[in-house]
Structure formats: C-alpha cells, structure tokens
Amino acid sequence: MQFLSYRYYYKIGHRLRNGQVIWGKPKSFRAPPYPGQKSLQRVVIFGDMGKDERDGSNEYQNYQPASLNTTDALIRDLDNTDIVFHIGDISYANGYLSQWDQFTQQVEPITSRVPYMMASGNHERDFPNSGSLYNGTDSGGECGVPAETMYYVPTEKRDNYWYSMDYGMFRFCVADSEHDWREGTEQYSFLDRCLGSVDRARQPWLVFIAHRVLGYSSGFFYGFDGTFAEPMAR
Numbered sequence: 001m002q003f004l005s006y007r008y009y010y011k012i013g014h015r016l017r018n019g020q021v022i023w024g025k026p027k028s029f030r031a032p033p034y035p036g037q038k039s040l041q042r043v044v045i046f047g048d049m050g051k052d053e054r055d056g057s058n059e060y061q062n063y064q065p066a067s068l069n070t071t072d073a074l075i076r077d078l079d080n081t082d083i084v085f086h087i088g089d090i091s092y093a094n095g096y097l098s099q100w101d102q103f104t105q106q107v108e109p110i111t112s113r114v115p116y117m118m119a120s121g122n123h124e125r126d127f128p129n130s131g132s133l134y135n136g137t138d139s140g141g142e143c144g145v146p147a148e149t150m151y152y153v154p155t156e157k158r159d160n161y162w163y164s165m166d167y168g169m170f171r172f173c174v175a176d177s178e179h180d181w182r183e184g185t186e187q188y189s190f191l192d193r194c195l196g197s198v199d200r201a202r203q204p205w206l207v208f209i210a211h212r213v214l215g216y217s218s219g220f221f222y223g224f225d226g227t228f229a230e231p232m233a234r
Helices: 067-076 097-111 145-150 186-196
Strands: 007-010 013-015 021-023 027-030 043-046 083-087 116-119 163-167 170-174 205-209
Touching: 043 205, 067 097, 083 170, 097 116, 097 145, 116 170, 170 186
Parallel strands: 043 083, 083 116, 170 205
Antiparallel strands: 007 027, 013 021, 163 170
C-alpha cells in the first residue's frame, strides 16, 4: 500500500527596524508517518558529536574535530534519512553559549529538513547541586538549560528530558541518564509506562535510548560515575 507523505515548504525571515523583511532560502520537510504506519522508515542514532571550525581557525579545547566528518556524512545521505536521534553530549559547549551558536549552524542543513531529536548527556546536564544524579562538572554550569531551550522534545516537564515518541512502526522510549531512574522515581514510572504500553503488533520496533551505556566492566574513568544501570544497586 502506498502512503502519502506531505511535504511542507517554509521560509524564515527577520523584520528590520525600517519594516523591511529579510528572508532566508526556502526549506522543506516531510510529514512524519502516523503511529503504526507500515512504510519505509530510516532512523539514524548517534551521540557524542560536538562541533568544529570548518575554516581551520582555533577551536575551544579542540574537542571534536571529527564532528565535521559525521555532519557531512549525514548531509550527503539526508535523502535516505527520515529522523535523527543525537543521544547526548551534543555540542560540548560546556558553559560557552557561543559554542551552541556554532553547533546549531553546523547541523542546520540537517535540522532544517528532518526531525533532530535529542537525549540529555553529562555535557548537557551534570553539575553539583543542580538536581543531576551525577555531581560532575561536565556541563560547565549549563545544567541542561541551553539544550532544553534550543531543542524541543515532547517532555511532560522541560527540565526532565525524558520522553516517548511514536514514529510509524517505532516506539522510542528516551531516558534521561543524568536524572535518577531508580524504582519509585518519576522517571522509573515513565519508563514503565512507555515500555509497557506499546502495541507490538502495530509498532514492532521498541527502541530504548539513553546517553550512558547500560553496563561495562571497567572501573576506570567512566566507571567512577557508574553506568546507567548502576544506580539500581545504590
């Protein structure tokens, strides 16, 4: 069966003080499939990308020069991509707002055409006494505010960056690994509902997403904080 996917066209403009409107180039995106729709659905999932300077100029801490390779690969294959999930450690701005400006410019060819969904990571959220589960300083004091403000996701509360998303044959349960999810917490209840309410006959692909790995054997570096599953033992 053929399913129509409507394409929407739009332009973004800015009105100057003299009343003149400056318009950007036309952009377009396709409407998403309805929950349970059986059609071709192509999903890209990755994390820890960051950003870099295309002109070779100095970059703050030079965190992620290879991010340009990932970005360019996504752009080249965008006609074969329906939705993107960037699951934490997004820009590595670490408290420098200008770095978010640079990141949003880098991914604009992607975000202007397909859904670009987020998950929270330590470099977005973690800071002492901020409500994060881990007390590291990786967010540089951002405490999730720039990511939660710039990138909308269908959360019940903006500062709780966990959410569910139905996309055709997929149900995505996106966790916030930087908030507590032990039994009895608000996030635990959400995950229980999200994972338990899906109709697998209509949506056979049930995908759980979190920034931190579910487990590893090393006790070094990342082992200092623990895995996503480790709080269950606390």
